[in-house]
Amino acid sequence: MSFLKIIEEYQDFNIDAFFDRVTEAGVRRAIGQDRLSAMDYLTLLSPRAESCLEEMAQKAHRLTVQHFGRTMLLFTPIYTANYCVNRCLYCSFNAGNKLHRTKLTPKEVSAEAEIIAATGLKHILLLTGESRQHTPVSYIKDCVRLLKRRFTSISIEIYPLNREEYSELSEAGVDGLTLYQETYDRDAYACLHPSGPKRDYIYRLDAPERGCRGGMRSVNIGALLGLSRWRREAFLTGLHADYLQSSYPDVEISISPPRMRPHLGGFQPAVNVTDTNLVQYVTAFRLFMPRSGITLSTREPAGLRNNMTKLGVTKMSGGTSTAVGGRSNGSEAGQFSIADERSVEEMANMLYRQGYQPVFKDWQAV
Amino acid sequence: MPDTLKIGGRELTSRLFLGTGKFAGNKLISGVVNASGVQVITVAVRRVDTSFAEENILTYIPEDCILMPNTSGARNAKEAVRIARLARAAGCGNWIKIEVISDNRYLLPDNHETIKATEMLSAEGFIVLPYMSPDLMDARRLADAGAAAVMPLGAPIGTNRGLRTGELIRILIEEIPLPIIVDAGIGRPSEAAEAMEMGAAAVLVNTAIATADDPVAMGRAFGMAVAAGRMAYLSGPGAVQQCASASSPLTGFLSQEGCNELS
Ligand code: SF4
Numbered sequence: 001m002s003f004l005k006i007i008e009e010y011q012d013f014n015i016d017a018f019f020d021r022v023t024e025a026g027v028r029r030a031i032g033q034d035r036l037s038a039m040d041y042l043t044l045l046s047p048r049a050e051s052c053l054e055e056m057a058q059k060a061h062r063l064t065v066q067h068f069g070r071t072m073l074l075f076t077p078i079y080t081a082n083y084c085v086n087r088c089l090y091c092s093f094n095a096g097n098k099l100h101r102t103k104l105t106p107k108e109v110s111a112e113a114e115i116i117a118a119t120g121l122k123h124i125l126l127l128t129g130e131s132r133q134h135t136p137v138s139y140i141k142d143c144v145r146l147l148k149r150r151f152t153s154i155s156i157e158i159y160p161l162n163r164e165e166y167s168e169l170s171e172a173g174v175d176g177l178t179l180y181q182e183t184y185d186r187d188a189y190a191c192l193h194p195s196g197p198k199r200d201y202i203y204r205l206d207a208p209e210r211g212c213r214g215g216m217r218s219v220n221i222g223a224l225l226g227l228s229r230w231r232r233e234a235f236l237t238g239l240h241a242d243y244l245q246s247s248y249p250d251v252e253i254s255i256s257p258p259r260m261r262p263h264l265g266g267f268q269p270a271v272n273v274t275d276t277n278l279v280q281y282v283t284a285f286r287l288f289m290p291r292s293g294i295t296l297s298t299r300e301p302a303g304l305r306n307n308m309t310k311l312g313v314t315k316m317s318g319g320t321s322t323a324v325g326g327r328s329n330g331s332e333a334g335q336f337s338i339a340d341e342r343s344v345e346e347m348a349n350m351l352y353r354q355g356y357q358p359v360f361k362d363w364q365a366v
Numbered sequence: 367m368p369d370t371l372k373i374g375g376r377e378l379t380s381r382l383f384l385g386t387g388k389f390a391g392n393k394l395i396s397g398v399v400n401a402s403g404v405q406v407i408t409v410a411v412r413r414v415d416t417s418f419a420e421e422n423i424l425t426y427i428p429e430d431c432i433l434m435p436n437t438s439g440a441r442n443a444k445e446a447v448r449i450a451r452l453a454r455a456a457g458c459g460n461w462i463k464i465e466v467i468s469d470n471r472y473l474l475p476d477n478h479e480t481i482k483a484t485e486m487l488s489a490e491g492f493i494v495l496p497y498m499s500p501d502l503m504d505a506r507r508l509a510d511a512g513a514a515a516v517m518p519l520g521a522p523i524g525t526n527r528g529l530r531t532g533e534l535i536r537i538l539i540e541e542i543p544l545p546i547i548v549d550a551g552i553g554r555p556s557e558a559a560e561a562m563e564m565g566a567a568a569v570l571v572n573t574a575i576a577t578a579d580d581p582v583a584m585g586r587a588f589g590m591a592v593a594a595g596r597m598a599y600l601s602g603p604g605a606v607q608q609c610a611s612a613s614s615p616l617t618g619f620l621s622q623e624g625c626n627e628l629s
Contacts, residue, residue: 067524122415217441245470358421361415362412363412364412
């Protein structure tokens, strides 16, 4: 089975007609459920539910404290290459953009890792563009070998792999996989990915599942908000998470709600996703999946991240650079521009001020 | 004679064990320990970071407490065993709470894998305290596998729902010749007292203390409740009466001479 089957079940589902029928009483009933159904979740994503946002936020906060405590896991990305054969319209690394292409040598990976490790972080997310020529799986494995010396948890956010390759990386020490579908809307997906292997919607859709089968401990999915109608994207992301969690109960499934950020190229978001929308999405998802992780990255500005600490988020990045070797040479262009430039120490202090314990280490490869 | 709990060659006067993963600040831990009298603290090995003293949770565990590392994050017996060995290598002593969870939706323990890990680790000389779903046959297997105590859940982790599995735990208390420590689910001091009144050897509390508005005061409340429940258990509480004892509607005729035959 593939999550595609569930997407197809909702192909002709009229979401607007459903939203038209949602009443405030229906929203309150959904908030009050112990275990929400898919339709309860969709009810909480409706425009009508906006008037109950405070109630949703309070329950989201309560559930998160109950299951995760007042803690926040901190991590940071390390970009090791920006070669890419795809032309995703929303990304600076798009093969059509004029950009200095580079990849870190082992020595450079170590130098960058050393700078990050000095901040105390133990969880790292390794990113590259899609280029089997410049950054094949063997290159990723070499990077992992170096990162393992300083970090206890290594996740990857790279091109989709086959199951054997995920197993290979898992055995090499990768315990987490982040892979965003970008958009679940197939028409929008086709327009946004005009060429390159990423055009294959289904191969990408099934990649998180292959990661689960390949031995990943944690799998993080999401849609890039701004590419298509966000309520539908949020709904399908939730269903995707639910599907994976039911099929692979021993894997920690989590989501990210990344919003579009400025990047090289002229593409503008098709949909404006406001702060209110983002809060509605995150709190609705927390009520739908009380024990799943939610990551909020530096795509969001400092003030909003501070305020969202208590709204269901369990993981935040800090001390971020989205450029290859951005911490050691600082001159390259990033994948997108970040909105929260705070260092790890500043993030930790913000969390302490809010009565939260920053967690630097929450896994150790065994 | 003082009432002590003996586990792994240690004698404990406090029967409240403390979990640590959810505190709003690791600095709160010593305050809770002082207020509650806790002597055993469990820490997830996954959180131990010996390279970073300031953020290392072990830095905040008082020295006179017994450290009971746990295998949180283990999905099978093999991972639990590896985590336990890591803990010992990191100088965390030889107590180990086995937690094997292969279900992330409810976080229910995997008894089968837990039994396997218990067997392997007790053979390696660990003092093994396995966390389990209360099941008599599995508890017997854990005892046979060398567990030093058995830790059944009162309700799923983090739910604060209380002693939902009370009847099953009662059976373990009656049948298993090891200390039964109720772990997970206890949300209020009254529920901890109830577990102790039933004859539990101890209770382990995490979420209810760590996420209280005032964890130190809540720790003290739990310490008192556990001691009170234990005292009540030792005092032999009177049997629960179903009806007022003065009347004996069915057997009263036996004591009324001359009236014991229908005429
Ligand atoms: S989003 Fe990824 S695949 Fe697409 S252009 Fe950017 S780096 Fe390449």
